Amino acid sequence: xxxxxxxxxLLPAAATTALALVLVSCGGGQSADAGDEPVEGGQxxxxxxxEPVQLNPLVDQGSGAHSVRPVVDSLVWDNxxxxxxxxxxxxxxxxxxxxxxxxxxxxxxxxxxxxxLDAEAVxxxxxxxxxxxxxxxxxxxxxxxxxxxxDEYTLEVQLEAPExxxxxxxAAPYFGILSPRQLQDDPESLADTLIGTGPFVxxxxxxxxxxxxxxxxxxxxxxxGTHGGPAYLDSIRYVFLPEDQTRYNALLTGEADMVDYxxxxxxxxxxxxxxxxxDSFLLPGVGYTLHLNTRQEPFDDVRVRxxxxxxLDREGIVASSTFxxxxxxxxxxxxxxxxxxxxxxxxxxxxxxxxxxxDEAGWDERDSEGYRxxxxxxxxxxxxxxxxxxxxxxxxxxxxxxxxxxxxxxxLLPVPAAEHSERMYNGDYGILASFQSESTGMQLWxxxxxxxxxxxxxxxxxxxxxxxxxxxxxxxxxxxxxxxEERAGYYGQAQExxxxxxPAVPLHSRARTFAAQPYVGGVGWDYAWPQPYLYExxxxx
Amino acid sequence: xxxxxxxxxxxxxxxxxxxxxxxxxxxTERIILxxxxxxxxxxxxxxxxxxxxxxxxxxxxxxxxILAPPSLTHPLGTDEIGRDVYTRIVYGTRSTLALGVGAVLxxxxxxxxxxxxxxxxxxxxxxxxxRGNDIGAAFPELLLAILIIALFGGGPVxxxxxxxxxxxxxxxxxxxxxxxxxxxxxxxxxxxxLGLSRTTVLVRHLAPNALRPVVVIATxxxxxATLAGAGLSFLGLGTAPPAPEWGSMLSxxxSFLGLGxxxxxxxxxxxTLFVASTTIVGRRIQKSLEGRR
Numbered sequence: 122x123x124x125x126x127x128x129x130x131l132l133p134a135a136a137t138t139a140l141a142l143v144l145v146s147c148g149g150g151q152s153a154d155a156g157d158e159p160v161e162g163g164q165x166x167x168x169x170x171x172e173p174v175q176l177n178p179l180v181d182q183g184s185g186a187h188s189v190r191p192v193v194d195s196l197v198w199d200n201x202x203x204x205x206x207x208x209x210x211x212x213x214x215x216x217x218x219x220x221x222x223x224x225x226x227x228x229x230x231x232x233x234x235x236x237x238l239d240a241e242a243v244x245x246x247x248x249x250x251x252x253x254x255x256x257x258x259x260x261x262x263x264x265x266x267x268x269x270x271x272d273e274y275t276l277e278v279q280l281e282a283p284e285x286x287x288x289x290x291x292a293a294p295y296f297g298i299l300s301p302r303q304l305q306d307d308p309e310s311l312a313d314t315l316i317g318t319g320p321f322v323x324x325x326x327x328x329x330x331x332x333x334x335x336x337x338x339x340x341x342x343x344x345x346g347t348h349g350g351p352a353y354l355d356s357i358r359y360v361f362l363p364e365d366q367t368r369y370n371a372l373l374t375g376e377a378d379m380v381d382y383x384x385x386x387x388x389x390x391x392x393x394x395x396x397x398x399x400d401s402f403l404l405p406g407v408g409y410t411l412h413l414n415t416r417q418e419p420f421d422d423v424r425v426r427x428x429x430x431x432x433l434d435r436e437g438i439v440a441s442s443t444f445x446x447x448x449x450x451x452x453x454x455x456x457x458x459x460x461x462x463x464x465x466x467x468x469x470x471x472x473x474x475x476x477x478x479x480d481e482a483g484w485d486e487r488d489s490e491g492y493r494x495x496x497x498x499x500x501x502x503x504x505x506x507x508x509x510x511x512x513x514x515x516x517x518x519x520x521x522x523x524x525x526x527x528x529x530x531x532x533l534l535p536v537p538a539a540e541h542s543e544r545m546y547n548g549d550y551g552i553l554a555s556f557q558s559e560s561t562g563m564q565l566w567x568x569x570x571x572x573x574x575x576x577x578x579x580x581x582x583x584x585x586x587x588x589x590x591x592x593x594x595x596x597x598x599x600x601x602x603x604x605x606e607e608r609a610g611y612y613g614q615a616q617e618x619x620x621x622x623x624p625a626v627p628l629h630s631r632a633r634t635f636a637a638q639p640y641v642g643g644v645g646w647d648y649a650w651p652q653p654y655l656y657e658x659x660x661x662x
Numbered sequence: 663x664x665x666x667x668x669x670x671x672x673x674x675x676x677x678x679x680x681x682x683x684x685x686x687x688x689x690t691e692r693i694i695l696x697x698x699x700x701x702x703x704x705x706x707x708x709x710x711x712x713x714x715x716x717x718x719x720x721x722x723x724x725x726x727x728i729l730a731p732p733s734l735t736h737p738l739g740t741d742e743i744g745r746d747v748y749t750r751i752v753y754g755t756r757s758t759l760a761l762g763v764g765a766v767l768x769x770x771x772x773x774x775x776x777x778x779x780x781x782x783x784x785x786x787x788x789x790x791x792x793r794g795n796d797i798g799a800a801f802p803e804l805l806l807a808i809l810i811i812a813l814f815g816g817g818p819v820x821x822x823x824x825x826x827x828x829x830x831x832x833x834x835x836x837x838x839x840x841x842x843x844x845x846x847x848x849x850x851x852x853x854x855x856l857g858l859s860r861t862t863v864l865v866r867h868l869a870p871n872a873l874r875p876v877v878v879i880a881t882x883x884x885x886x887a888t889l890a891g892a893g894l895s896f897l898g899l900g901t902a903p904p905a906p907e908w909g910s911m912l913s914x915x916x917s918f919l920g921l922g923x924x925x926x927x928x929x930x931x932x933x934t935l936f937v938a939s940t941t942i943v944g945r946r947i948q949k950s951l952e953g954r955r
Contacts, residue, residue: 366919386921440725514903519725525721533904
């Protein structure tokens with residue numbers, strides 16, 4: 122399906138034209154080029170979407186992890202292709218069943234508070250996430266790692282169950298290594314200040330405005346393949362602009378040197394533009410998916426779930442709601458290391474099959490409005506969604522239109538963010554739409570494994586409440602395969618099985634696109650949890 | 663607009679008015695009034711028989727025509743879902759105006775009862791009513807409405823109730839002041855003198871006269887209440903998608919001003935025209951009522 126979109130149009134409304142003129146005249150000022158050689162000094166202002174609720178990356182994988190990478194380093198660096206490079210750990214060994222890891226640490230690393238990095242310091246970080254008092258909800262905590270100090274620079278970690286993706290998880294910013302002194306003496310302070318070993322030092326967080334980091338002059342332990350020494354920038358300032366249009370305008374006006382999360386509707390325009398440098402990364406993982414609550418009617422019937430899976434024109438929905446910027450995906454995004462390239466059981470759009478499945482499930486009568494009924498009851502479900510997220514709303518409105526064609530009523534329920542998480546916790550929804558990204562097939566276990574269902578004490582990440590022994594077995598096999606190919610094989614089988622179980626309707630993979638003014642250079646990617654990596658960035662104004 | 667006409671009237675001086683010749687200002691004023699009445703009539707048709715003036719389905723979406731500019735098939739363009747903007751404005755009139763009208767009816771009914779009570783009841787009752795009223799009036803209308811929604815939840819019915827309650831204080835003041843004035847008027851004293859019962863005086867003579875200004879404030883208030891309702895929908899607290907409603911249409915389209923201004927500008931224009939029309943008509947009614955007195 123082709124979508125015709127105006128590229129850049131003259132804006133007939135007088136007010137809008139005036140605004141555009143102001144924007145253009147402001148944006149046109151700088152013409153300096155970043156050049157190929159790094160330049161020392163200067164501040165980089167980055168416009169991010171969400172302000173963190175709190176900073177401590179060890180507690181959750183939420184918004185904090187988007188903005189703490191410059192301050193914290195990890196044990197290993199994820200190369201994004203299933204391989205890893207040394208970082209704070211010089212080398213490591215993995216047991217055959219992927220449940221036991223031994224790390225040999227660098228001996229020349231100091232934290233921003235002068236503490237020395239040794240095995241005890243790293244152990245303090247593992248101890249922090251497993252301590253139930255700290256209520257860590259991250260993937261690392263879920264694995265219950267037990268750390269033992271072997272000697273000053275050697276640490277052993279035993280996992281409760283095998284996990285072949287462990288290195289990816291601890292390479293991400295949400296397992297950034299924090300100062301043991303801060304963790305032990307002042308854990309309260311972690312919410313609004315961080316002491317790590319990173320190339321930048323925490324400076325100031327003015328809530329509602331900005332988060333500032335300054336250069337760490339003593340830094341000499343950048344990940345392999347980088348220049349290794351202190352950062353080029355003097356400081357980084359994050360500003361938070363949740364409104365898509367406002368954030369995009371910050372790029373046009375030059376208010377921000379760099380803008381992260383370019384909205385889908387401007388994605389192509391930014392990538393094609395000569396005025397800005399930009400880069401885009403298709404986020405790996407489970408992506409934007411409609412999770413169907415298998416505990417409730419009507420989705421307790423697998424035929425109804427399959428009907429929705431085949432009855433929605435996913436291509437059309439994704440193309441129109443994302444303005445053609447994001448691709449439609451299967452149960453894993455193509456950029457996920459464990460994605461099965463030659464997937465046979467792909468999801469086909471087949472409305473006839475969908476209607477047949479619904480008839481078989483007993484929803485074969487129609488009411489006056491054209492919706493299907495069974496024993497006088499309408500085939501209907503409810504989707505609570507956060508009304509501030511416009512892409513979500515557009516997508517769900519398109520889903521609603523296709524479901525209507527099937528005689529399936531989908532009610533959209535705009536709710537505030539707080540109520541949204543409460544409903545998620547209680548399983549109070551028919552469909553829960555969410556975006557999930559992690560650079561490993563292990564996300565399939567997090568989302569569809571029966572041991573990740575909410576149990577009243579912990580919030581489970583399995584939003585569909587699916588519990589299937591065959592799938593569980595495959596996921597367990599994958600998690601204990603230290604060999605990447607063997608692991609990918611099991612995750613591949615799981616991807617073939619999922620369309621049969623239909624716990625969810627996968628829609629789009631999301632591209633994380635950033636754009637920067639032409640005088641900004643050296644911005645890379647941290648692939649473990651894909652986000653721009655600013656260590657080697659510079660500004661040449 | 664009315665400021666400009668007054669200005670013209672003033673510069674021409676009072677001499678002309680005395681001669682009885684209708685000035686250019688008055689003609690403009692009359693044209694505007696007729697245009698406003700026409701617009702309100704049109705909006706009434708939109709609200710009552712939407713299918714009369716559009717042939718399309720407000721929910722039908724064409725995925726290949728996202729944010730398409732105005733054309734013959736889509737006179738006001740399409741929105742970000744691929745739906746016809748004109749049709750959605752027409753069908754959205756009912757829910758948009760229902761919020762405003764519903765809110766005004768609530769303010770009007772409760773405000774009138776409380777206002778009459780405050781004007782006629784013993785002093786201590788009046789004190790309680792008016793102090794409570796002052797507290798309500800101290801909150802900005804929209805803020806009070808949001809507070810009520812925060813307590814009782816969103817949705818179109820709650821939004822109308824919230825705006826209605828938030829609007830009560832103004833009505834109470836006006837009705838009370840009018841009641842106090844009229845209860846001492848000679849014709850009321852005369853009615854008492856004739857030996858009519860208290861109830862008869864209240865129902866037949868006092869209330870109808872005290873309620874006369876209500877027509878004005880209700881008409882003037884309709885625009886404000888509709889705007890507040892659209893404001894709540896803009897914030898996602900009123901109508902839920904995909905129901906067409908001007909405020910939520912504006913809200914959804916605001917991100918695409920650079921890509922498709924029509925999706926936001928036309929619902930905004932409809933809202934502006936409606937509010938302006940009610941205000942102009944309301945002021946006209948106000949003038950004629952004052953003129954008669």
